[in-house]
Amino acid sequence: MARTIPSSAGRAGGPGRLHELALRHSGIAVTSVKEKLIYRFDFFLSLVITLITMTLLSFLWRAIYRNATAIDLPFQALLTYICLGQAFSFNRIAWPQRRLMFRVGGSIRSGNIVFDLLRPTDYQAMQFSEVLGLYVTEMALINLPAYLFALVVFGISPPVSPVAAAGFALALVGAFLLAFSLDFLLSIIAFWTFSAGGIIYGKKALLDLLAGSIVPLTLFPDWLRAVALVLPFQGLGYTPIAIYLGQIDGAAIWGSLLVQLVWAAALVLLTRLVWLRALRRLVVQGG
Amino acid sequence: MSAIGERPMESEAIIRAEGLAKTFKVLRKKTGPLAGLRTLFSTDYREVRAVADVSFAVAPGELVGYLGxxxxxxxxxxxxxxGILVPSGGRVVVDGLAPHRERARNSRNIGVVFGQRSQLVYDLPPRDTFELLRKMYTVPRARHEANLARFTRLLALDEILDRPVRLLSLGERMRCELVASLLHEPRIIYLDEPTIGLDPVAKETMRAFIRELNRERGTTILLTTHDLTDIEKLCKRVIIIDKGTVIYDGTLAEIKRRYGRRRTITFSLLDGAGGPDGGLDPERLAGEFAAIGDGTTVERREDGALAVGFDPQRVAVPDLTRHIVTRYPVADLTVEEADIEAIIREIYGAGGLEVADGPDNP
Structure with a gap:
């Protein structure tokens, strides 16, 4: 009997491949969103928590400003900064942030990862699409409503210019890349250290400080600001907000977007290496 | 035990394993500060040999039981x-591909069900997983709908398709797992304990479906199971492995012919007879029955009954029965033909000539 060519061999490359890829990854993203929308209440609670924290921080800063004499940041700018930090936070403990932590380690431990590895697609790319879907959902259900709330209720300022608005949007994309690779990296570490819970909260505490979304980096002591500015975490909070406010403007916008992008690329690369090592361990050594 | 049976011709094989081996390197976990991180980059291993030397070939359209x-x-x-594990020795070819080197391409040719794992999205109805798989494998919509309709009819999925997976019974879920592995129309299906934990009716549904898949579609199926009824009802050919090596490869009929001559006399004692240790010291019993005829074995079952296995050509049934009823206060006695389970137990136990006893039996 003559060997027949396997059915898969004939599949087209080129644009067909691209279409396949788009279909596959939109499917992955849509499914993960659908799955988590079962927990609508969870998203709603995240919004409520965001609004409460935002209100609390604005009261706190109002009190500080009433008694302070030498803060060289106008109150309106500070209020806008703080509210944006809460509305466009990449540091909540909500589905987009928790997802990887539970999914990667959980499926390795339970062994269900075998099915993910059996798919005709890259595991990490699959996780990327899942998390992207969740961040887009978070943007629609939490970030934008919280932003509108801040505009209407607290009267925060709009972006200083159309360029600032565009830069802000681009910086959010960069921040997402940073957040994804950081979470992916941590979820692999969590798997090996059996400490997902601790890592989630540890990361939150560290980023609350170093992303500069609760206290603006400009108000940090010089040495701490210097430290924060050489680390990648500023890209998750300070970079987009400072662009929005015009604290970073003109050519400096491109500079800071570039720094963010370079960091994101470096972290994606590092994550990729760690993952390939972990995968090798899985497929060669069996876990 | 030698390998016998109808081995497919080399050129015909759709699955071929030659001297396949897998040695796991198990990492010794680090302790102390940053243990996880250091474990991640550690190279301190201990070796475990899971598969030592496995060779077999499966022809297209075969349904083979893989036991052990x-x-x-x-x-x-x-x-x-x-392809999700890289062999540490030997060769595998599945439908012309080396699975671990071409995992993505290979994945389009195969479907897999692991009875103890799930590929369904837990919080969503199975229909959503199926739709995701359609996109994953780019199955044309019309084709997908037709397949799903057919599976729905064969597996009675109408009421299940739109219920979240977490609300499904194990039997319902397993039917969906099976569908999930088939939607991209693979030529080869690996079923790893697909009936584990199912009730008899659910098992029968699964078996009927597997049989139909093999007969109507000519899908090649490799089935591992601990339920020997699965094997009897589905497989002509079985491959048995133990300690990572093939110890039998042939027809089920041949196994029965070779090992199925044995009979078992099972008898239980009157209540209280024999006392706490019952005078049923395993060694003494083994000696006593071995003296009656070569290859006679005694096993004490969980319910306390004694099972004497023997070869009726060496020991006459009446003689053995008489021996038992004159020596022991017997409450009940039956003579059984060896079923496949007993045979397999014997093959696994490499002869099983000792008194096989639980630790809490005397």
Whole structure:
């Protein structure tokens, strides 16, 4: 009997491949969103928590400003900064942030990862699409409503210019890349250290400080600001907000977007290496 | 035990394993500060041999039972056939591909069900997983709908398709797992304990479907199971492995012919007879029955009954029966033909000539 060519061999490359890829990854993203929308209440609670924290921080800063004499940041700018930090936070403990932590380690431990590895697609790319879907959902259900709330209720300022608005949007994309690779990296570490819970909260505490979304980096002591500015975490909070406010403007916008992008690329690369090592361990050594 | 049976011609084989071996390097976990991180980059291993030397070939359209006791290396073999484990020795070719080198391409040719794992999205109805798989494997919509309709009819899925997976019974879920592995129309299916934990009716549904899949579609199926009824009802050919090596490869009929001559006399004692240790010292019993005829074995079952296995050509049934009823206060006695389970137990136990006893029996 003559060997027949396997059915898969004939599949087209080129644009067909691209279409396949788009279909596959939109499917992955849509499914993960659908799955988590079962927990609508969870998203709603995240919004409520965001609004409460935002209100609390604005009261706190109002009190500080009433008694302070030498803060060289106008109150309106500070209020806008703080509210944006809460509305466009990449540091909540909500589905987009928790997802990887539970999914990667959980499926390795339970062994269900075998099915993910059996798919005709890259595991990490699959996780990327899942998390992207969740961040887009978070943007629609939490970030934008919280932003509108801040505009209407607290009267925060709009972006200083159309360029600032565009830069802000681009910086959010960069921040997402940073957040994804950081979470992916941590979820692999969590798997090996059996400490997902601790890592989630540890990361939150560290980023609350170093992303500069609760206290603006400009108000940090010089040495701490210097430290924060050489680390990648500023890209998750300070970079987009400072662009929005015009604290970073003109050519400096491109500079800071570039720094963010370079960091994101470096972290994606590092994550990729760690993952390939972990995968090798899985497929060669069996876990 | 030698390998016999109808081995497919080399050129015909759709699955071929030659001297397949898998040695796991198990990492010694680090302790102390940053243990996890250091473990990640550690190279301190201990070796565990899961599969030592496995060779077999499966022809297109065959339905082969792959048996072996727990830890024999069945799942490891299957994982190597799917490409998610890299063999540490030997060769695998599945439908012309080396699975671990071309995992993505291979994944389009195969479907896998792991009875103890799930590929369904837990919080969503199975229909959503199926739709995701349609996109994952780019199955044209019309084709997908037709397949799903057919599976729905064969497996009675109407009421299940739109219920979240977490609300499904195990039997319902397993039917969906099976569908999930088939939607991209693979030529080869690996079923790793697909009936585990199912009730008899659910098992029968699964079996009927597997049989139909094999007969109507000519799908090649490799089935591992601990339920020998699965094997009897589905497989002509079985491969048995133990400690990572093939110890039998042939027809089920041949196994029965070779080992199925044995009979078992099972008898229980009157209540209270024999006392706490029952005078049923295993060694004494083994000696006593071995003296009656070569190859006679005694086993004490969980319910306390004694099972004497023997070869009726060497020991006459009446003689053995008489021996038992004159020596022991017998409450009940039956003579059984060896079923496949007993045969397999014997093959696994490499003869089983000792008194096989639980630790809490005397």
């Amino acid at each position: 006791p727990n830890g024999a290396g069945k799942s490891t073999t299957i994982k190597m056939l799917t």
